[in-house]
Amino acid sequence: MKVLYVCPVEMAASGRLDLVDSLTGHRGRVWNVSWNPTGTVFASCGEDKTVRLWTKSSGQRTWMNKTVLTDGHQRTIREVAWSPCGNYLASASFDATTAIWDRKSGEFECNATLEGHENEVKSVCWAKSGNLLATCSRDKSVWVWETSEDDEYECAAVINAHSQDVKKVIWHPHDDILASSSYDNTIKLFREDISDNDWINCGTLASHESTVWGIAFDKTGTRLASCSDDKTVKIWQQYLPGNPEGVVTQSNEPTWKCVCTLSGYHSRVVYDIAWCHQTDLIATACGDDAIRVFKETPSSHKNQPEFELICTVHRAHTQDVNSVAWNPKEAGLLASAGDDSRVNLWQFKEETIIF
Amino acid sequence: MLALLLNKTKTFVGMNEVMVHGDLIDNVNRALQRPSNFLNQEMDELDEESISKRKQDLKDQVYDCIRTIKDPEKPSTLEDLEVVYEDGIQVKSLGGANSPSVIHVEFNPTVPHCSLATLIGLCMRIKLQRTLLQAIKVDITIKKGAHDTEDEINKQVNDKERVAAAMENPNLREMVENCIRECDD
Numbered sequence: 001m002k003v004l005y006v007c008p009v010e011m012a013a014s015g016r017l018d019l020v021d022s023l024t025g026h027r028g029r030v031w032n033v034s035w036n037p038t039g040t041v042f043a044s045c046g047e048d049k050t051v052r053l054w055t056k057s058s059g060q061r062t063w064m065n066k067t068v069l070t071d072g073h074q075r076t077i078r079e080v081a082w083s084p085c086g087n088y089l090a091s092a093s094f095d096a097t098t099a100i101w102d103r104k105s106g107e108f109e110c111n112a113t114l115e116g117h118e119n120e121v122k123s124v125c126w127a128k129s130g131n132l133l134a135t136c137s138r139d140k141s142v143w144v145w146e147t148s149e150d151d152e153y154e155c156a157a158v159i160n161a162h163s164q165d166v167k168k169v170i171w172h173p174h175d176d177i178l179a180s181s182s183y184d185n186t187i188k189l190f191r192e193d194i195s196d197n198d199w200i201n202c203g204t205l206a207s208h209e210s211t212v213w214g215i216a217f218d219k220t221g222t223r224l225a226s227c228s229d230d231k232t233v234k235i236w237q238q239y240l241p242g243n244p245e246g247v248v249t250q251s252n253e254p255t256w257k258c259v260c261t262l263s264g265y266h267s268r269v270v271y272d273i274a275w276c277h278q279t280d281l282i283a284t285a286c287g288d289d290a291i292r293v294f295k296e297t298p299s300s301h302k303n304q305p306e307f308e309l310i311c312t313v314h315r316a317h318t319q320d321v322n323s324v325a326w327n328p329k330e331a332g333l334l335a336s337a338g339d340d341s342r343v344n345l346w347q348f349k350e351e352t353i354i355f
Numbered sequence: 356m357l358a359l360l361l362n363k364t365k366t367f368v369g370m371n372e373v374m375v376h377g378d379l380i381d382n383v384n385r386a387l388q389r390p391s392n393f394l395n396q397e398m399d400e401l402d403e404e405s406i407s408k409r410k411q412d413l414k415d416q417v418y419d420c421i422r423t424i425k426d427p428e429k430p431s432t433l434e435d436l437e438v439v440y441e442d443g444i445q446v447k448s449l450g451g452a453n454s455p456s457v458i459h460v461e462f463n464p465t466v467p468h469c470s471l472a473t474l475i476g477l478c479m480r481i482k483l484q485r486t487l488l489q490a491i492k493v494d495i496t497i498k499k500g501a502h503d504t505e506d507e508i509n510k511q512v513n514d515k516e517r518v519a520a521a522m523e524n525p526n527l528r529e530m531v532e533n534c535i536r537e538c539d540d
Contacts, residue, residue, distance in 0.1 A: 029519070047519070075523045078516075094520045120520045138520070165517070183514070211514065229514075267454065268492065287492070289455050314453040319490045320515070340490075 015281075015293060015310040017334065017346040025052055025065045030337035032079045032323045036086045039329035043089060044343045045077035051091050051101070053108070054343070063345060072099040072110045079123045084130045092121035098135050100153065114145060114153055127171040127178075132156070134178050136166035142180050142190065144199055157199035161188050167213055173221045173277070177202075181212035187226055187236075189256065205236055207258045213270065214285075219277035224256065227270035227284055233294070235260040235305055245303055260305050265292060268320075274334070276326040281348065282307065283334055285321035290314050291336055293348060317342060410446040413491075417444050417458055420486045421479050425534045427471045438462050438475060443498070456491045463498040472502055474530060476512035477521060482535040 028047035035042045042063075045051045053067040075094035082089055089101040089108060098121050100112040118139035125134050133145040133153070144157040165183035172179070178190040178199075189203035210229035217224055224236040237259045239247035249255045268287035275282050282294040293311040300306045317338030327333035332348035401409070418441050422434035433439045443461035450456035460479060464472040476495050483493050495512050497505040511517055521527045 076519060094523055122516070138517075167516075183510075210510070268457075315455075 015295070015348060015350050017291065017293065017311055017313050017316075017348050019344060020061075020333075020347050021063050021345040023054065023063060023065065023343040023345070024341065025068075026050070026341045026343070028341055029076075029339045030322065030341055030343055031076065033325050033335040033337045033343055034080050034082060035325055035327050035335065036082045037084055037328060038086060039327040039333075041086075042325070042327075042335050043080045043082070044335075044337055045080045045091060046337070046341075047076050049073050049075065049077055049093075051077060051080050051089065067108060069101060069108055069110070072101070073097065075120075078121065081124045081126055083126045084128055088126075090124045090126065090133060092124040092135060094120040096121060096137070098124050098133075100151075102151070112151060112153055114143075116143060116155060116158075117141065122166060123168045123170075125169050125171050127176050128174060129176060132171070132176060134169040134171065134180075136169045136180055138165040140164060140166060140182075142166055142169055142178070142188075144178065144190075156197075157192075159190055159199050159201070161190070161201040161204075162186070165211075167211065168215055170215055170217065173217050173219060175221065177221075179215055179217070179224065181215045181226060183211045185210055185212060185228075187212055187215055187224070202253045203256050205256050205258070207234055207261075208232070211269075214272040216273045216275040216282075218275050218280065223275075225273050225275050225282055227273040229269045231263065231266045231268065231270060233262040233266070233270060233273060233282070233284060234258050235262075235307065237302065237305075259303060260307060262294065262307055262309075265309050266290075271321065272323045274324045274326050276331070277328065278326070278331045279348070281310075281326070281332075283324040283326065285324040285336060287320045289317055289319060289321060289338075291316040291321055291324060291334070291346070311348070313346070316344065316346075406449060409449055413446050413449070413456070413458065414441070414444050416487070417460065417483065420483055421460065423537065424475075424478050424482060425536075427474050427478075427530060427534055433462070433475065433479075436465055438465060439479075447494075450491075456489065457494065458491055459494045459496070461496055461498050463501050467501060467503050469502065472497060473508050473511055474527075474534070476508060477518060477527075478531050478534045480512060480518055481522065481531055 026046050026048050030044055030046040033042055033044045041053055041055045043051055043053050051069040052065050054063045055066050056063050073093035073095050077091050077093045079092045091099045096117050096119050098114040099110045101108040101110050117137035120138045121135050123136050131147055136142045140162050142159040143155055145153045146156040147153055162182040163184045166180050168181045170179050181187045185208050187205035188201055190199050191202050193200045208228040208230050212226050212228045214227045222238045226234045236256045239255045241249040241252050247255050266286045270284050270286050272285035284292045291313045292309055294307045295310045297306040297308055317340045319339035321336055321338045323337040325335045334346040336344045421439050424433045426436055439462050445459040447457040447459050448454055479495055496509045
């Protein structure tokens, strides 16, 4: 018998998210989902200390859990990240280590463990160049790791710029610029100082009033979106030295200015934010169990952009939504993870309003 | 008793129907089950009297859960020490089709420099998480002005990542388990 379930999607301005799949397998909270660079596989991880890889066989419409990576960590796996080539996976864990998995043998195996953080590693990310990896921890530090051809990982820098727990690290979409967000309410940017190979803090973005849980660059890398425990989302615009707008820059570094604050939309902490590099849509994962999608309005201005909420899925999960990730190739395909131990897949569709 | 505690009831008053979505009708090789919450859906249709009764029930349920937590240092319960009190519990939202249930718990540490206030907050959060019948959002804060570092403690106790990590620390976990273990009367 076919029973139709009406998806609790609010008819908003011009879009909807349809549930495509709801995947079980994890036990307990799922913290993170992450697509591989070609968008054919995604990894999920969580409280059960496993990384699960999900794929869709050709001709099939459903996503299947093909691989479960166990024995890499002693505690919760907080985040998982793919290398730009798609052959490596890094997993960050509360056990203070980051595991590197590769599939040289055909299957993903843990072949390196990065140690050094004093306690929980919260986030890990590979730079576009593929030679750099960043991790961050409750120990307040951000580490940059250099990878070599023979899979050796060497610590290139320990950056102590934040005054509290560092929640998230991400790399710029093209350049070796690193961004981190923290329990200290700020976002910081780092780059390597060519003169002495030291990593320096080249920008501090302060405006959020509580922990900044998530950050995401747009496809150009000139804008950054952030989400926070203060229930807001902020959009930051980069201004280069000598910019025509006259925004003051210091020491010949770009200035990042908050040009838009989206408040009043989220009723609880916003745990994650994803900026689609194909459609430019922004999705958020919220502690009120909802997923929301924002779109820049056609009349929006660079220096004063406007974003509108075009879709809300209430109860996208039955508990907090922890992670959202747009598929890098298939426009509008979104994966989400929640405290309800599920991974859900959604397809975004633009629509004209029908009254 | 411990079994009761460990019974982390994330009961979803579930409709176990197969969800078939749009063009996905064919070849659904496993049931896509989507738990839904009858209680919350009903909520939208309730009159004021039933709403206030449900609020009181939830409040009682929450208070019963936290009042018996033992103080980490003394042989007394949080209720005996007046660290928790019925008026400290507020039902902010009973939830509806579009919003989750939210409760707020205020507590009053015995002294303004109480070094165990964070642990007490942690105990309340963990015990509520394990005991409450539905997935309810819980905000926990220290009574305004009752602690020297209340902002710091509030932030920590309400950061679920910090709470989760703390519970994976064997020493902290043992302390919490000792405080929230139900004693046979």
